[in-house]
Amino acid sequence: MKKLSRANASLSKEVLERKKAKKALQESEAKLREKAEQLERALQKLQETQAQLVHTEKLSALGELTAGIAHEINNPINFINANISYATNYVGDLLDLIELYGKYYANPGEEISEKIETIELDFLSEDLPKIMSSMKVGTDRICAIVASMRNFSRIDRDAMSLASIHEGIDSTLLILQHRLKGVGNNPAIQLIKEYGDLPQVECYAGQLNQVFMNIISNAIDVLRESSDPSVLKLQQRVPTIEISTELGEGDRAVIRISDNGPGMTEAVKSQIFNHFFTTKPAGKGTGLGLSISYQIVVEKHGGNLQCISVSGEGTQFVISLPIAQQPAATSRLLEMQEAV
Known part of the structure; x- marks a missing residue:
C-alpha cells in the first residue's frame, strides 16, 4: 500500500x-x-x-x-x-x-x-x-x-517659409501641361480651376509641390487608362480634373483635387496611403507617392489628407493645411521628423 x-x-x-x-x-x-x-x-x-x-x-x-x-x-x-x-x-x-x-x-x-x-x-x-x-x-x-x-x-531649408499655394499648383500644372494635351485618339484632359482667396501659407513649399505633383499625376494616369475614346463618345463624357481652393474653418487652407475617372473600391481606398501599395503594373509605380504625400501633409505640416472616392463616380483628394504653424505644434513636428 x-x-x-x-x-x-x-x-x-x-x-x-x-x-x-x-x-x-x-x-x-x-x-x-x-x-x-x-x-x-x-x-x-x-x-x-x-x-x-x-x-x-x-x-x-x-x-x-x-x-x-x-x-x-x-x-x-x-x-x-x-x-x-x-x-x-x-x-x-x-x-x-x-x-x-x-x-x-x-x-x-x-x-x-x-x-x-x-x-x-x-x-x-x-x-x-x-x-x-x-x-x-x-x-x-x-x-x-x-x-x-x-x-x-524650391529647396526647402530647415525652417518653413511663407509661400503661395496657387503658385505651387500652377507651377506643377505647367510642368504637367504636355500630359493634359490630346494625343492621337486620346482626348485632351479638361482642367477646371476655382481658386479662392488664400493668404500665403507657412510651409515647406518644395515638399507641397511634390504632393500636388503626385496627386495630379495619379489623376492623369487614371483618366488616361480609363479613357477609351469610343466609350467617352458614347457617354459624352470629357475626362476632367478640377482643382479648387478655399479658406476653411480654423484658419486652414483647403485644396481639393478631383477627377471624373472610375473611382476606387473600398478595398483599394483603404490601402492607398500604405507604403509600396500601387495598382499600377510592375515597373510603372513605386507605391510611395501617396504614402510620402501623406507624411508631408500630416507629419511635416500638421495637416490632413483625405481621399473621397466611390467606384464609378470619380475620386477627390482633400488637403487641409494650417495657414500658420503654432509654436508648440512646430516643436512637435520637428520632434517627429527627427524621430523618423
Whole structure:
C-alpha cells in the first residue's frame, strides 16, 4: 500500500513537472513568436524607411538639378526675350521706311525691282512681324516654364517659409501641361480651376509641390487608362480634373483635387496611403507617392489628407493645411521628423 502511495506521489510529481515544463515551453514559444514578429515589423519599417530615404534623396537631387538647369537657362533666355522687343521695334521701323521709299520712289531701278521680286517683299513685309510676334510668344513661354521649374524645385531649408499655394499648383500644372494635351485618339484632359482667396501659407513649399505633383499625376494616369475614346463618345463624357481652393474653418487652407475617372473600391481606398501599395503594373509605380504625400501633409505640416472616392463616380483628394504653424505644434513636428 505504501509502495502504491509513493508511486502515485511520484507519478503526480512527474505529471506536475511535465505540465510546468510544457507551460514553460509554450511561454518560450510565445516569446519567440513575439520576438520574430517584432523583428519582422522592424525589418519592414527599415525597408520602408530605406525606400523613403532613397526616394527623398532622388527627389532632392532632381530638385537641385532642375534648379541648376533653370538657372542656366534663365539668363540667356531673359537676354533674348528682352532684345526681341527691341528687334520687333527695329523691324517695324525698317518696314515703315521701306514703305515710305515705295511711296516716294514708285519706279526704282531694274536691279532693285528684281531684288524686290526675288525676296517677295510684300510677303516678307507681312510675314516678318508675325515671325517676331511668334518668337516673343515662344520666349515668354520658355520664361514661364523656367519660372515654374524654379518655383517647383524650391529647396526647402530647415525652417518653413511663407509661400503661395496657387503658385505651387500652377507651377506643377505647367510642368504637367504636355500630359493634359490630346494625343492621337486620346482626348485632351479638361482642367477646371476655382481658386479662392488664400493668404500665403507657412510651409515647406518644395515638399507641397511634390504632393500636388503626385496627386495630379495619379489623376492623369487614371483618366488616361480609363479613357477609351469610343466609350467617352458614347457617354459624352470629357475626362476632367478640377482643382479648387478655399479658406476653411480654423484658419486652414483647403485644396481639393478631383477627377471624373472610375473611382476606387473600398478595398483599394483603404490601402492607398500604405507604403509600396500601387495598382499600377510592375515597373510603372513605386507605391510611395501617396504614402510620402501623406507624411508631408500630416507629419511635416500638421495637416490632413483625405481621399473621397466611390467606384464609378470619380475620386477627390482633400488637403487641409494650417495657414500658420503654432509654436508648440512646430516643436512637435520637428520632434517627429527627427524621430523618423
